[in-house]
Amino acid sequence: MSVTINDNYLLLQDSYLFVDIARRLENFQNENPDKNVIKMGIGDVTKPLSKTVIKAFKDAVDEMSDFNSFRGYGPEQGYSFLVEAIIKNDFKPSGINIDTDEVFISDGAKCDTGNIQEIFGLDNKVCVTDPIYPVYVDTNVMAGRGGSITNNGTYSSIVYMSCTQENNFIPELPKEPVDLIYLCFPNNPTGTTLNKDQLSKFVEFAKENNSIILFDAAYESFIRENDVPHSIYEIDGAKEVAIEFRSFSKTAGFTGTRCAYTIVPKELYGLSSNGEKISVNELWNRRQTTKFNGVSYPVQKAAEATFSIEGKKEIKENIDYYMENAKIIRNSLSNLGLNIYGGVNSPYIWVKTPNNMKSWDFFDLLLNEANIVGTAGSGFGLSGEGYLRLTAFNTLENTKEAMDRMSKIKL
Template identity: 65%
Template structure:
C-alpha cells in the first residue's frame, strides 16, 4: 500500500506569499480602481542586461543548427561559466577555487532546499529567525523538525537564532550544539549584514563543534560598504566548514531565467556513521548528477555574459538602480521617525511597525490606506512579529510614489 511521507503533514498551512496574494485579490475585488504598488515579493522588474540577451540570442542560434547544436551538458555546468565564476567572484577577492568545487544550478531555492539531503536525518538544524521559509520547510519534509508548536510559532527540534533590534539583527551563537547552520547575508528579510569579524565567530563555532554553515549569499551583489565580506571564504578556514550559495536572480534579473551556483570546497568534510571523514563535495556531486541534468545552455551563456566588461557595467547600473530605490525608501521612512533597518547593503528594508501594530495589521493598513503591498515580518518567523519588509525592486516611479503615500498616512 502506497503511503505518504508523513513529514509533509507537519508543514504549516499555506505559504506566506499565497496569503498575501489572497488578501490583495480580495482588496482589489472590493476596490477595483485602487492603484496598487507592490513592494512585497522579492522579484526584480527591470529588463535583462543587453550583454545577457545578446549572448542568449547567439546561443539560441547555435542550437538551431546541427553543426553547432549542444545536447546534454555537464550537470555541474559548462567550463566557460565555471571559469568566469571562479575568476571574477572568487579569484578577484583572493579566494582560490577549483572547477570541481563549483556547481551551477537552476536556482538557489533548489540548492538550499536540496542540500540537506546529503546530511543525516538526525542532524540538528539552526536557522535565523526571521528566516527564508525554504530552509525550514525542506527540513520539515526531511523529518528533522519535530512537531510544530503553535503557541511559539516554531518547530520543536529546530534551533531558532533570534535576530531583532535588541541584537542589531546579529544572532547569538546557539546555546545547544547544532550540526547545520543556515546563515543568510546580506540577510533576507532584514537586509542586515555581518562584518568579517562577526562572521569569523560563526566559522570558529563551526570548527569547534564540527558543524557546517550553509551560507546563503544570494544578495551579495548589493553590498556597498567596504567592510562587508562578499564571501564567507574571506574568513580564514571557512572552506573547512562552509558551503556557499550564490544566485544570478537578483544580480542580473534572472528570476525568470533561472541560474545560480553552489560552492562546496574539497576541504569540507563530514563524518560517516563510523566516524570517518567524507568529502562533502563528492556527496553533493553525486546528488547533483543523479537528480539534475544541468542548466539550459542558453541560460548559461547568458550568465557568463554578465562577467564581460559590458556585462559588468550593465549589472552595476542595475544594482545602482535598485539600491537608489532602497535609499529612497530608507530615507523616506526614517524622515517619518520610523525605525528602519537594511537597505544599505541589500535590496530589503526592514521596519519596525509603528504604533505597536502587529505585522499583519500593518499589512492591512498599508494595503487599505496606501494601496501598497509589502511583506509582514511575522511571515518569516516569530521574531519578525512587529516588523515589515519592503523591497527595492520596484520601478523608480512606484518607489517614489509609495514613499509619498506612506508620508500621508497617520502612523
C-alpha cells in the first residue's frame, strides 16, 4: 500500500498567469535596470486603508490587550455586528431581505468561490464564462468536475460561455442544461457588466433548469451606471437560485487585510442521491463550522468601520480616484484608436490588441516599448486571446505617464 494523491491535480494547467508575468518582468528588469516600469497587471489596490478603518482596526487590537475585552474564538460565521452592518448597508437600501444566518463572513472571496463547490455533488455540470477568473475552473478541476483537457486547453466536462466583442461580452445562455453557473459581474477580466434585463435572463434560466448561480460581485462598488445591478438579489426570485460573493478587498482596500462574505439564501436546495431536498445554507454552514474558525476579530472590526458615515465617504473617495484613472485610460486608448471595453463600472479595462496581435505579443510590446505591465488576456481563457487587461489601481501620476508612453509607441 501507499499514499495516493488526488489525481485531479495533475489535470491543472502548469503555468500560472501571474507567475508568467512576474518572470517576464524580472527578465526585462534584469536587462533594463534603469527603466521605470509601470505595473498595470495584477488587480491589486494601491491606496492605503482609510483613516476610519485604521482607527477601528487599532481600537480592536487594543481590546485584545485587555483581559476583559479580549476575544478568543468567535463565531465561525462571523460576528453579528459585522453581519448586521452588511445587511443594513449592502442590501436593505435596495429592498433586499437577507437574514443574519444567510451571511457568512470569511477571509476572502477567493476562498469562498473556491470552497463553495465542495458542498455540491461531483456529477454537477459546471458552466463558466470565457475569459474567466481561473479559480472557478481550477477548484472544480481539483474536485474532479473537469473531465479531460482538450487540445485547446479547455476541459471537456465544463461548459464555456464565450464573451468577445462579437457578443459585446454578454454571455449567451448555455445551450444545454447546466447545474452550477459561475458569473462575475462587473467582470474580471473584461470589466464589462450585465444590466438588469441581461442578468434576469440568467436567473430565469436557472429557475427553468434548477441550476444554481454562483454570483461573484467582488467589484460591485465600482458600478456607476444605474441599470447595472450591484447584487443578483435585485432580480426577483434570485434568492431561490443564487449564492452571492462579496469582498472588502477591492471595495475598501482589504487585499492584504483579508475580509469577505458570502450570502447563501435559505431558499436554496440541492438534491441528495435519493431525491431528498437538502438546504444549501445548512450544508455551507456545516462546511464552514468544520473547516474554518472565523476571521480575525480586529479585521472584522475594521470591516465594520467601512460602513460608518466617515468610512463610507473615505472609501468612496478611493474608488472615485481609481475610476478617474479608468476614465483616463479609456479616453487615452480610444484616442489612440484602440478598441477598449470595461472601465465604466469596473477598475479593469479590456483592450483589443491592435492588428490582431496575440495577447502575449502585445504584452511584450507594451513592456519593451512603453515599460508597462498589463495582463495577457489569453491567460484568462481561450476567448481572452487577442486582448490585454489593464487596471486602474495605480496612482494618477503613473496612469497618466503610462498613457503618455503608449501614445508614443507605434501600434
